Amino acid sequence: MGCDDCNPQIPSDPMPVPSPASIGRTCTVVWFRDDLRISDNPALDAAVRRGRPVVAVYVLDETSDGIRPLGGAARWWLHHSLGRLGDRLRELGVPLVLRRGAALASLTDLVKSTGATAVTWNRRYGSAEIAVDTAVKTALANSGVQVESFAANLLHEPWTLKPTSGPHYKVFTAFWKAARSSGPPRPPLPTPGGTEPADRDIPSDALEDWQLLPRQPDWSTGLAATWTPGEDGARERLGCFLDQDLPGYTRLRDRPDHAATSMVSPHLRFGEISPFQVWQAALARGDESGVDKFLSEIGWREFSWHLLFHNPGLASTNLNPRFDRFPWRDDDDGLDAWQGGRTGYPIVDAGMRQLWTTGWMHNRVRMIAASFLIKDLMIDWRRGEAWFWDTLVDADAANNPASWQWVAGSGADAAPFFRIFNPTLQGRKFDPNGAYVRRWIPEIADLPVSLVHEPWKVTTGDAGGYPAPVVDHAVARRRALDAFKGLKD
DNA sequence: TTTTGAGTTGTTCGA
DNA sequence: GTCGAACAACTCAAA
Numbered sequence: 001m002g003c004d005d006c007n008p009q010i011p012s013d014p015m016p017v018p019s020p021a022s023i024g025r026t027c028t029v030v031w032f033r034d035d036l037r038i039s040d041n042p043a044l045d046a047a048v049r050r051g052r053p054v055v056a057v058y059v060l061d062e063t064s065d066g067i068r069p070l071g072g073a074a075r076w077w078l079h080h081s082l083g084r085l086g087d088r089l090r091e092l093g094v095p096l097v098l099r100r101g102a103a104l105a106s107l108t109d110l111v112k113s114t115g116a117t118a119v120t121w122n123r124r125y126g127s128a129e130i131a132v133d134t135a136v137k138t139a140l141a142n143s144g145v146q147v148e149s150f151a152a153n154l155l156h157e158p159w160t161l162k163p164t165s166g167p168h169y170k171v172f173t174a175f176w177k178a179a180r181s182s183g184p185p186r187p188p189l190p191t192p193g194g195t196e197p198a199d200r201d202i203p204s205d206a207l208e209d210w211q212l213l214p215r216q217p218d219w220s221t222g223l224a225a226t227w228t229p230g231e232d233g234a235r236e237r238l239g240c241f242l243d244q245d246l247p248g249y250t251r252l253r254d255r256p257d258h259a260a261t262s263m264v265s266p267h268l269r270f271g272e273i274s275p276f277q278v279w280q281a282a283l284a285r286g287d288e289s290g291v292d293k294f295l296s297e298i299g300w301r302e303f304s305w306h307l308l309f310h311n312p313g314l315a316s317t318n319l320n321p322r323f324d325r326f327p328w329r330d331d332d333d334g335l336d337a338w339q340g341g342r343t344g345y346p347i348v349d350a351g352m353r354q355l356w357t358t359g360w361m362h363n364r365v366r367m368i369a370a371s372f373l374i375k376d377l378m379i380d381w382r383r384g385e386a387w388f389w390d391t392l393v394d395a396d397a398a399n400n401p402a403s404w405q406w407v408a409g410s411g412a413d414a415a416p417f418f419r420i421f422n423p424t425l426q427g428r429k430f431d432p433n434g435a436y437v438r439r440w441i442p443e444i445a446d447l448p449v450s451l452v453h454e455p456w457k458v459t460t461g462d463a464g465g466y467p468a469p470v471v472d473h474a475v476a477r478r479r480a481l482d483a484f485k486g487l488k489d
Numbered sequence: 490t491t492t493t494g495a496g497t498t499g500t501t502c503g504a
Numbered sequence: 505g506t507c508g509a510a511c512a513a514c515t516c517a518a519a
Contacts, residue, residue: 163517171496174517254498300497367498406497418511419499426499477500481511488512493519502510 027053027114027198030094031107031121033129034396035152035271036085037231038092040188042150043120048092050118053198056089057110058082060100060210066128068315068397071390073359074269076220077229079212081270084230086207093197098205103132108139114202119145122152122271125305126397127312155185155275155302158309168310170412175306176299188276222357227266227393234267238278242285249290256351256362257435262294263360265394268301275301301399307412308398315385315401322487323410328380337470338373339387341440344469346453347427348372350440357440359393364430370407371421376476378483381408409484417484420477427453441466 028047035041036058047054061067070078086096099106111119119140124133137147151157161169161178169175214220227233241262245252252260267273275298282291308314318324337343341352351365361369366388373384385404389395405411431437434452438445443464444455455463 164519165517169517171516173496296497364498371499413496413516415498416496416512421498422500485512491519494517496514496516500511502508504507504509 026117027055029107029111029114029116029119030054030056031119032056032058032085032096033121033124033271034269035122035274036081037234037272037274038085038088039191039231040152040274040277041122042152042189043122043148044094045189045192046148046150047118047120048192048195051196052117053196054092054094055097055110055114055116055198055202056085056094057097057099057107058085059103059106060098060205061103061106061132062100063102064104064128064132066131068126068128068389071392071395072214072219073223073391073393074395075212076214076223076359077227077266077270077393079207079210080229081272082207084232088231091194092192093195095198095200095202096204097202098207098210100205100210104136104139107136108143110202111140111143111145114199117144117146118148120148120150122150123157125154125158125309152274153271154305155179155279155298156182156306158306161306169303169306172300172303172413175303176296179299179302185276185279188274188280219356223359223393226358226360229266229270229272231272234264234273237267238262238264238273238281242281246282246285246290246294247288250293253293254364254430256365257431257433261363262297265399266360269394269396303412304396304398304402307402314405315397316382318408318410319405319412320410320414323408325487326410327378327483327486329378331377331379334377334470335373335379335383337467338369338377338379338384342467342470343372344456344467345372345423345427345473346434346437346441346444346455346466347423347431350431350437353440355388355391359391361392362436364426365436366403367407368421368423368426370404371419372423374404374408375420375480376423376471376473378476378480381405381410417487418481420480422473422477424453424473 028050030044030047038044062069089096097110099110107119124130133149140147156179161175161182163169163174169178228236241264245260248260252258264273264278268275278298279295282294285291311319338352341349341356343349347365348369351361351369355361370384373379374381381404385401388400392400402411406414409415409417427437434449437452443466444452447455447458447463451457455466456468
């Protein structure tokens with residue numbers, strides 16, 4: 001992504017200063033979740049400030065009620081991110097303990113065995129996660145352990161922004177206006193210094209034993225070539241974006257044939273960088289054009305979490321119940337073609353292949369691919385959401401379903417029903433030379449620009465075996481419009 | 490309480 | 505080739 005030749009202007013962290021070891025003192029446990037960073041981490045900061053040895057723990061919880069299992073791409077990312085986090089914590093004198101199982105049992109066991117007198121963590125906002133955290137807090141408090149939680153992963157706690165009427169914001173513009181006028185986000189916390197070394201013999205799972213990495217087949221080669229999970233990779237990615245691409249962001253952000261977007265989404269997803277850090281770094285670029293546009297993307301992330309907090313069923317239930325009557329088609333062949341990048345529409349297929357290879361898809365192409373599944377194939381948005389959940393490295397519990405519902409028209413502030421993307425026009429408009437589709441679809445790499453987004457018009461030869469369109473867009477569009485008409489009362 | 494303006498990302502058709 | 509209107513109504517948020 002052209003990041004080798006730039007120097008991020010974000011200062012690197014100071015070296016930790018170890019304190020003298022002490023024996024027999026109580027420790028503080030920091031429970032890491034979607035906040036795999038040591039800088040601007042309020043829970044870690046508070047634990048270090050207590051002046052006792054600190055023990056970090058990550059719990060792979062696949063059993064607690066309602067916790068959504070991680071997708072395959074996310075498991076790959078988690079493995080590498082935990083590895084990096086462990087390294088950085090070790091430099092601070094903090095061991096990272098890995099436990100697998102229900103969070104409640106894992107935490108109470110760890111607290112008991114270490115004799116910890118306090119536990120800290122940064123808040124989560126999904127309903128199942130909140131239920132787990134509440135149960136853990138109650139159990140620990142009942143046994144005399146001090147528990148403290150912090151705001152770390154959103155600029156605004158979801159219950160703090162409220163419209164003058166109604167329970168919560170449902171329109172982005174109003175939400176973001178209120179957010180921005182509520183005062184500037186706090187500055188990021190500095191990286192903590194060293195702590196008293198903790199006992200290193202606390203039993204921990206081995207990361208390898210969790211088997212988060214794909215085997216037989218190992219499909220992660222493209223992911224490894226694209227990403228550097230971890231706090232350092234996050235800082236470098238953001239720095240490169242701000243230095244190189246922010247000035248042209250407004251103009252080029254919709255162009256998948258340019259690397260003009262930040263690609264910090266997976267780092268934010270795993271909390272390797274905080275929105276407070278992103279905010280401060282972007283604003284430090286002064287009033288460069290593109291800053292507000294970029295910050296509003298952070299705003300959409302905030303809005304999605306706001307929606308999830310107030311609508312726990314976001315990933316499974318139409319926000320607009322009228323869509324419960326929508327006549328979704330049961331089309332396994334269509335779904336298969338879409339997932340495999342074989343719909344016959346180059347811009348859709350290029351996106352789906354980019355997703356499969358790298359765990360990421362350009363935002364503009366996500367909209368086109370989602371619109372195609374929902375409107376051209378009339379396949380339930382939940383099927384698409386599930387696929388993205390499994391294959392995206394940046395899928396989070398709020399952004400992914402909120403965005404799918406937005407495209408479907410069933411969500412908050414949603415696209416109007418008549419907005420049906422024409423994959424040919426979108427391809428011509430946002431990939432005018434065809435560089436993006438050629439990169440991901442070698443079958444059509446040699447077609448002239450005039451045909452590269454409409455390979456079915458090729459009369460000589462067979463476009464290298466590239467499939468014919470699975471549906472005729474004009475026909476499919478008509479069909480979708482008729483279906484939407486049926487939703488009226 | 491009522492009113493009013495507005496609402497991320499588009500396409501097609503006809504003049 | 506360009507441009508404006510139509511495409512549905514509805515809900516939200518603030519005055």
